[in-house]
Amino acid sequence: MTASMPKIIVITGTPGTGKTTIAERLKRKINGAVLIRATDLVNKKRFYSKVDKDGVKVADIQKLRKEIVGKIKKSDSPIIIIEGHLVCEFKIKGAKVIVLRAHLNTLLKRLRRRGYSLEKIRDNLVSEATDYCGITAAENYGDVYEFLSDDRRTMKYIIALAKGAKQKKQNINLMQELQTLLKRDREYVLYSNPEK
Numbered sequence: 001m002t003a004s005m006p007k008i009i010v011i012t013g014t015p016g017t018g019k020t021t022i023a024e025r026l027k028r029k030i031n032g033a034v035l036i037r038a039t040d041l042v043n044k045k046r047f048y049s050k051v052d053k054d055g056v057k058v059a060d061i062q063k064l065r066k067e068i069v070g071k072i073k074k075s076d077s078p079i080i081i082i083e084g085h086l087v088c089e090f091k092i093k094g095a096k097v098i099v100l101r102a103h104l105n106t107l108l109k110r111l112r113r114r115g116y117s118l119e120k121i122r123d124n125l126v127s128e129a130t131d132y133c134g135i136t137a138a139e140n141y142g143d144v145y146e147f148l149s150d151d152r153r154t155m156k157y158i159i160a161l162a163k164g165a166k167q168k169k170q171n172i173n174l175m176q177e178l179q180t181l182l183k184r185d186r187e188y189v190l191y192s193n194p195e196k
């Protein structure tokens with residue numbers, strides 16, 4: 001470990017909100033920063049505990065947390081960026097936490113482009129609208145900063161935060177967008193009624 005503790009920046013949020021994109025930009029802006037991509041670690045180290053009823057692999061978040069903590073201890077970098085949606089599920093001591101949010105229309109476009117199933121898109125849109133990651137991260141870490149990934153000022157705010165500046169907390173509420181989506185594209189919000 002370094003003589004002084006490294007600064008730790010966690011970037012979390014719903015899949016598709018832009019964590020990897022922003023984390024890589026941030027790494028390029030800060031000398032000596034290292035980036036830990038949690039989803040890559042899960043895949044590389046096969047941190048899966050089980051397969052759920054739909055055959056989807058469920059990540060073992062305790063193994064993931066231990067691996068990340070180990071990497072932090074071994075690192076001599078002054079700043080470590082950790083990004084991934086799973087990182088909201090546990091606490092990394094001393095981390096400053098950023099939750100990336102995205103407008104639901106933006107997220108819908110991005111997830112469709114990835115070819116995700118209707119169910120997967122729906123789950124992610126509802127998680128985003130209800131701020132699952134933000135609420136979970138706040139429970140685990142206590143204090144989080146939320147930013148809209150498609151706001152031009154976001155990168156500037158995140159760089160400032162990473163360098164230690166204080167930032168005003170934003171209140172991002174996407175529930176109105178979920179209601180609009182419910183009226184326009186019901187299937188992206190609710191499971192359809194087979195009776196209909």
Ligand SMILES: Nc1ncnc2c1ncn2[C@@H]1O[C@H](COP(=O)(O)OP(=O)(O)OP(=O)(O)O)[C@@H](O)[C@H]1O
Nearest residue numbers: 014015016017018019020021022039085110149150
């Ligand atoms: N600020 C942005 N403006 C425009 N497009 C963006 C922005 N951020 C990300 N994107 C695009 O959105 C898509 C998703 O971004 P990205 O892969 O960074 O998301 P992610 O949060 O890391 O997703 P996952 O959790 O699945 O890894 C990419 O195609 C990326 O190019």
Ligand SMILES: [Mg+2]
Nearest residue numbers: 019020021039
């Ligand atoms: Mg990513």
